[in-house]
Amino acid sequence: MKRLFPFAAIAIFFSACHSTSDYEKVFKDPNLYCATVHQLNTVVMGNNFGPIVASRNYLYAAVAGYEVIAGGYPDRFPSLAGQLHGLQAVPKPDTTTHKIDFELASLLAYCKLGEAVTFPEGSMRGWVDSLKQMAKDHGMPSDMFEASVAYGDTVAAAIKAWSKKDHYAETRGAPEYMVNPDSPGRWVPTPPAYTPAMEPHWREIRYIAMDSVQQFMPHPPYTFDVKDKNAPYYKEVKLIENKGDSLSPEETWIADFWDDNPFKLNVSGHLMFGTKKFSPAGHWMSITGIAAQKAGADFATTTAAYAKTAVALFDAFIQCWNIKYTYNTLRPETAINKYFDPNWRPHLQTPPFPEYTCGHCTISASAAEALTSIFGDNFAFNDTTELEFGIKSRSFPSFRTAAVETASSRFYGGIHYKYSTDVSHVMGTEIGQLVADRIKIKK
Structure with a gap:
């Protein structure tokens, strides 16, 4: 039996030990992002994807997670739009109506792209559900939760659209290698x-x-x-x-x-x-x-x-x-x-x-x-x-x-x-x- 990886244990720890109003502390912990990356690693491994295709999952997931943070903290982190080939302007957040927890939104965007790029729908669902439940358990206001989910979805949709133009689909039907x-x-x-x-x-x-x-x-x-x-x-x-x-x-x-x-x-x-x-x-x-x-x-x-x-x-x-x-x-x-x-x-x-x-x-x-x-x-x-x-x-x-x-x-x-x-x-x-x-x- 495989030993439990430290990052993977973090979500379990946060879910088990919490107060009702410490969501900000929970989601600002970078170890939670590391645990999420480890979860994608596990999904990639479990689905038998080769190392080359796996790099594509990591790329788009990581860019999606980062772009949410760039939207939330533009004074510290520039968008990768214009730096990466083909990536146009990524939607900026609208915080005039509701506050957004950018860390939760980043995690959700990462998961959505990690799954959507290659895997069948639902490959990361259990982890996503645990993150959402964690937000509720730790007292995140419902309007902030909904705004965070919505922004994560918005950025994920933009990165997914970008990913679809990388010629991956066309290579699926390309001629086989001639031995x-x-x-x-x-x-x-x-x-x-x-x-x-x-x-x-x-x-x-x-x-x-x-x-x-x-x-x-x-x-x-x-x-x-x-x-x-x-x-x-x-x-x-x-x-x-x-x-x-x-x-x-x-x-x-x-x-x-x-x-x-x-x-x-x-x-x-x-x-x-x-x-x-x-x-x-x-x-x-x-x-x-x-x-x-x-x-x-x-x-x-x-x-x-x-x-x-x-x-x-x-x-x-x-x-x-x-x-x-x-x-x-x-x-x-x-x-x-x-x-x-x-x-x-x-x-x-x-x-x-x-x-x-x-x-x-x-x-x-x-x-x-x-x-x-x-x-x-x-x-x-x-x-x-x-x-x-x-x-x-x-x-x-x-x-x-x-x-x-x-x-x-x-x-x-x-x-x-x-x-x-x-x-x-x-x-x-x-x-x-x-x-x-x-x-x-x-x-």
Whole structure:
């Protein structure tokens, strides 16, 4: 049984211990927003959405939650309208008739977008009902409650309309990836599930802060060559093969800690079953909450941190997937099994998309830059994200250090070549720096 995550316990605590007129104190607690993000994380995981699609849920939910706060506190937080591609003016609140609790409205808008972007209706209903009941239990006046719900709905509708123009729907009906097993070095499905290529048209999704998917183009991958021992590609194959056969306990822990496989297929004889974790984007959403809590950030700043990090994650995924399906490179597991050792297996399960470039490496470096721009460099933190999946925590002196370790984890896990992780880390850093410089979330 999974242990109860601290953020998730907050709503239960507030519901159980309250007076009849402390709603303002309750809803200004940033931990309640973190708990709500964790709830979306759990819903994403439970619905088996891949890491790329998950980043879309986090983006629009975080922007909706932040835009409510920007409407309520315009002197401190500027709207992202005009900063994010395609986002026009977001409706401002009308407080002439009724007061609005902007924190409650922010929570409700976050939930509505987190659910509406991808999930079937009702996925967040239980959590939303608990938030509304919490407001009533803690004495929020009925007119304020209704005005807060209405404003949350208004902002959510605007962000939802914006989300519908990002080309996501069109990619649902796009042609499937064409596998060509006779083309040396080209990606083919990998064991144990041999799942089709995931999201081959994601580079067609509207980017948010970048100018173009051509803006951050790394050098091409090494030329496929498994015969010449002096060839860079050959050396990379042998490097990862040898590392996979000699992992230290520390390297194994690092690989497992950053695995973030949202659905691992376990095979034991004729028995197959899946186990779930948060996706890479979900892991960094969790880190954002951990950082906000440690920094003592208020509710509004917490929403800003989530929004900026979500933008960095989203654009980084688009750019990385652009590179993946430009070059369509073979996974290490396939190359080693076919040309060197048919019995070799990576420590981690190989995900269903081309190798170059590395998704987790790219998005982690990008998120680290966004978080550094908010909380500063040398911000030490203890990452407890994996505790509920039975993996002990790891501590880091900075977000950038965590991102570097993430890149190493994919090499240790046997699913990405070392040079690929290095290139991806650089690309992600550049994307994150762009987001950090361009997206203004505090005045």
